[in-house]
Amino acid sequence: MSEAETNRGQHDIGGLNVDSLIDRSEHRLSLSERRVDAMMNLLFAPDRKIFNIDEMRRAIETLPSDLYENYNYYERWTLAMEKLLIGKGIMTADEITAKVADVRARLKEAGVSA
Amino acid sequence: MSPHDHEHGDDHGHDHVYGDDDLLAEVFEGGPPDDYEILEIALRELLFDKGVITPAELRAKIVEWDGKTPENGARIVAHAWVDPAYKQRLKDDFYSAAAELDIDTAGPQLVAVESTDDVHHVFCCTLCSCYPRAVLGIPPEWYKSKEYRSRIVVDPRSVLSEFGTTLPDHTDVRVIDNTAESRYFVIPKRPEGTEGLSEEELAKLVTRDSIIGVTEALKP
Structure with a gap:
């Protein structure tokens, strides 16, 4: 990799030497992915002023590189949304941790999760 | 409806496999929910609890995207x-x-x-x-x-x-x-x-x- 390439952001990949073929198969979005997409679009809508689309891009582009590389598109969006909502003071990391625990317990109770 | 009922169809965004009432359902495809599906539910419920967005707004936005x-x-x-x-x-x-x-x-x-x-x-x-x-x-x-x-x-x-x-x-x-x-x-x-x-x-x-x-x- 040239020096110019190593100075790029991890998202800035136009023209990089990637020789693998494109996986052209169509993927139907899951309901969860559709919700993440819709929530993000609601949150960065100009009339809501929670965050703007450039802040959202920045949040995705600055995810830790192992996450950026190894997680899929909507997983990155979910992590970026979490980061933004904490950063904007909409919710705290502790609140999220507590809610995740509630959700896990509820799903287990309902027999949905393993 | 069980997740199994949803396995077929909906290759087109405009087909509403899920009724509007089910858009917020905890339906997981391909096995138990993973960490990201659980995080999605947690963030969503906190956003609803805090009144940042409403369930109706979220449903409407999903339907809007389905129509594009x-x-x-x-x-x-x-x-x-x-x-x-x-x-x-x-x-x-x-x-x-x-x-x-x-x-x-x-x-x-x-x-x-x-x-x-x-x-x-x-x-x-x-x-x-x-x-x-x-x-x-x-x-x-x-x-x-x-x-x-x-x-x-x-x-x-x-x-x-x-x-x-x-x-x-x-x-x-x-x-x-x-x-x-x-x-x-x-x-x-x-x-x-x-x-x-x-x-x-x-x-x-x-x-x-x-x-x-x-x-x-x-x-x-």
């Missing part, structure tokens, strides 16, 4: 093919031209570029996934892939050939990179032998991929 399909883009292209004055208006002011067909393109600016015998256009988003969502819906997985984003800007002909598209040597290939503020829309070249077709028949020849520019319009 490549059929909208196809109608615009077919109309531009049959009406040169409309095509010019589309190039000059996409938002107003789309509104003439009752298609709402509020949001990032859309810019129409026309492919001809001399020049073929194809767009991408090298940085992420910016896409003319208002007229094509949510982008396909491959559009967001590392392979497409990196390769299309340096070796477009090999990428096009993977999509089954071979252009004559004399046709220039122009690759256009979208930004958050401005997204492109390719008016593909009208196929030969389509002189007698109605606008509705023409629209059926216009695929999502032909508006991105990785393919040409279908032949009749």
Whole structure:
């Protein structure tokens, strides 16, 4: 990799030497992915002023590189949304941790999760 | 409804497999929920609890995206093919031209570029996934892939050939990179032998991929 390439952001990949073929198969979005997409679009809508689309891009582009590389598109969006909502003071990391625990317990109770 | 009931169908964004009441259902495909599905539920419920967004708003937004399909883009292209004055208006002011067909393109600016015998256009988003969502819906997985984003800007002909598209040597290939503020829309070249077709028949020849520019319009 040239020096110019190593100075790029991890998202800035136009023209990089990637020789693998494109996986052209169509993927139907899951309901969860559709919700993440819709929530993000609601949150960065100009009339809501929670965050703007450039802040959202920045949040995705600055995810830790192992996450950026190894997680899929909507997983990155979910992590970026979490980061933004904490950063904007909409919710705290502790609140999220507590809610995740509630959700896990509820799903287990309902027999949905393993 | 069990998750099993949803396994088939819904290859098209406009088919509502889930009733509107089920859009917030805890339905998990392909096994137990993973960490991200659980995080999605947690963030969503906190947003609802805090009144940042409402369940009704979220349902409405999902339905709105389901309704934005490549059929909208196809109608615009077919109309531009049959009406040169409309095509010019589309190039000059996409938002107003789309509104003439009752298609709402509020949001990032859309810019129409026309492919001809001399020049073929194809767009991408090298940085992420910016896409003319208002007229094509949510982008396909491959559009967001590392392979497409990196390769299309340096070796477009090999990428096009993977999509089954071979252009004559004399046709220039122009690759256009979208930004958050401005997204492109390719008016593909009208196929030969389509002189007698109605606008509705023409629209059926216009695929999502032909508006991105990785393919040409279908032949009749």
